[in-house]
Amino acid sequence: MLCMFTMMNQPASRRPGGVGIADRAYQQALAFAQERRQGRAVGKTGDGLDPIIGIHVKRMLLQSAR
Numbered sequence: 001m002l003c004m005f006t007m008m009n010q011p012a013s014r015r016p017g018g019v020g021i022a023d024r025a026y027q028q029a030l031a032f033a034q035e036r037r038q039g040r041a042v043g044k045t046g047d048g049l050d051p052i053i054g055i056h057v058k059r060m061l062l063q064s065a066r
Helices: 002-008 021-034 057-064
Strands: none
Touching: 021 057
16 A cells, blocks of 8 residues: 555656656657658648648647647
8 A cells, every 4th residue: 555655646757657658758749740841731832841740740649638
């Protein structure tokens, strides 16, 4: 019992398998989507490629954050 309450009193990011793992995965996916360039977003003009977060990934990341 003592071990269980010690673990439960830790911040969620330090619990094994806790919210911290999901949060870190989300942060890494967001950072990758912001830097990875491929194709052009709908309605964009000009030269160069756009980050994939502006194409379809933003919707997927927002859905995973729920």
